[in-house]
Amino acid sequence: MDPDPGDRHASTVQLTAGPLACELDGITMSFGTNEVLKGVTLGLAQGHVTALLGANGAGKSTLIKVLSGVYPEHGGEVRVAGHPVRMESPLAAARHGIQTVHQRIDENIVPGLTVAENLVFEEIVRGEVPRVRSLRRLLPRAREIAQTLGLDWPDSVLTRDVFELGIADSQMLLLARALVQRPKVLVLDEPTSTLSAGEVDRLFALVRRLRDDGVAVLYVTHRLSEVAALADDIVVLRDGAISAAQQRPFDMEQAIRSMLGESLATHHDLVEQRGDVTAVELRGVQLLKRSEPIDLDLRYGEVTGIVGLIGSGKSEMARGVFGADPLRAGTMTLDGKPYAPRHTSHAVGAGVYLVPEDRAAESMLPGWSLTWTSTLPFLRSVSTWGLLRRGRERSTGSAVLEDFGVVATGPSQPVDALSGGNQQKVVVGRWMHAGPRVLLLDEPFRGVDIGARGDISRRARAQASEGACVVVFSSDVEEIREIADRILVLVEGHIKLDAYTSEVGNDAIVTSMSEVA
Template structure:
């Protein structure tokens, strides 16, 4: 059944915010395509989607960040020009973004941050009396029953922990009594107690007639809170349900919609290569069962799981960025305990990180410079980089991975997202690794780039390396991996090869582990 056939009928009720055929593209790549959605007052609509589905773009359109889009946004039935975040807020659309740091103002007190929007919009003298700021801050934080003392309200906001910063941003958003509140992964930094407080508040907002767009990978939260769920995949809506939810259908729409024919998935025989990397008794999360996992030569192991499954914790632990607190790891039969990424690199363990912009690419640097960065010592003599060798490394990566660039001197900003990702992957193939870890390697890349990266990973495995691919997308994993591991809350729920790891079984395992 298509999303249109299943679409929720909201014509009989008022609509808080609507999207009509909203589309958006970046650099010629379509990110959203003809998305239409009505959000009714007093409803909690959950938005699901794997990484790269277009959720962030949709949120930024509603928040007034992205303005150059097709289609139309309507507020209370009237066309709305959301030309800036301020314009969106003035129309009653408040967004609590996933990146908490974007919502606080360092150098101001907790109280001043709570009343910041009122300070920013005040005409004339923006400096309100400190006593009035404190009194208003007390009112705002009382809305969430935060129980913050005056002493805490007078502190610099940077002294707050991450969870308290998230609660501050939420309290500030609610102080305006919005028409639509967008919550983007709102519990990612909250404890169980704080999350329960948030759930109670969301239910109260619904009862008060506020529309809520709730974006989360945590299906248990959605099942408890949402009246309706919509699924976004590859920029289009693929499912639309009201309670009770059919989770198998939702997960299939989110993770396993059939792609056009891609490279054939490898079929393994009963023989397996030698263990290259072995994990024994490793805890990814406190209070969860220990993890045992062997990565073998000549194999691509795909680990699939939703947000919070432990994929990134596994990758960063193996790379020495966040060492495992317990358990032991062996590399080629010898103890392996990297305390920092440089230890991992020397041992031949390379990581393509989840966030290429924050953790991999250096803005303003050329393709060749970005690729050579971890290996400057081998390219240098007497402290000077051999630019001829560096350029040759860049050209080799461009040729091997089909990077579309003017030449190796092109800055990474000149490249499309998919070609930037190829540069990051190419960096870690510049010196042949013993273990290659790819954390969400296909995020934001088109199918052509995905195939090129996948072929290179498989070629590396054929040369005897162990390759670990971590992704929230079932199809991505099934396309490339010999073996599929389903991870949930740091624990293995499925570990299978070939026909034992067929799509339906993987999806059902993910659904059952929620």
């Protein structure tokens, strides 16, 4: 099944004729003028695991939050066992038998309370357990809940502050708390992202048991191997509407196409450049918790495009090379010499620059002028003896704006007053103006218009022509083909394809993205 996403009624999906535990009927959700969900209709069958797939920004998180009562002011209707219900809060959703384990752990646990109190938290909120009760009297119930997942935690763990738990144990805590309520519908949002291989096996066994007991499971993941192992159905969300649905046997390649869109470029007009001098050498580098080590050479004089879906390891690679996050394992060299940046400032000092995926959170400060934003990473270059030279600072800021054609009222305008495309031009421009040796661009075209996208692409290729090593990370095949000389496909931390653009077509790229790691 492959509905036309332009047809609102084509979003209706019911993959089984069996009884439905929950139905979403014409769900819409907007934030201001941004319509995030566009009439999604979906039935979740009893005793079925439905995998929900979608690229970043497809609307998955918003749909989950509608179902779990976080966003009660939505359009459309939610029905449980055939009856319309209003999810005014997560507690109301739980009363109707819908339990959600969100990807963001910190949104679901309460720091300052013990592990035991967090395990019993929902029962405390519902008044089933007295709000004022000694911790000692809570322990027996907390042990029962923990045993739902076979968590044999001693009292020394149950009585510590939940903040002291690791991420994986916090995830298991939330799962246990959800399962003890015997849900009709269980929503799991990227549940394995922090788990070890053994914990994943235990989770899979649990999900299969729940399915056999008649629970409807909505399983949100980016890992196709998990879909192949667990799911009965696949539903693909793109741009706020359901673009495809499948039952077993799955066509993973078609699922990937439905996620990315069918308008993949069939040609590109760039003049391919091939470098022959290695800039960064990665050896035995482990990108993800359960991935195998990889070896990779990134070369001067070419643009390397690394394409992968969410969770492929591409951002981990970018941040590891930049020193923002330590590598799990492995070594790097820069120009043949050992390279192990302990901090981003060490990378910047070596001429290795990163434009991160989230420009608002990691590249800009609210209210700062374009000049200040342009010179922020290079204050030493506009200072003398620790004192800022305002004239030099303004000159540098103006040069960045002029070089990249930033549309603004002037260098003193606040950066957050610009359009998304112009903000990105400022962020990219400040690094390019400084003359990088290695330039890492993580999702540089997200939220920018086609004009800004073309400007950034041209400038990135010009940097490579001038001898820089440019690496672009993206989940969009069309974007990568427009800019890259060389294309690598990452799947769950593994390199599935490495070829020059002239040697590989869209079909091969999409096929390699759909392979199970």
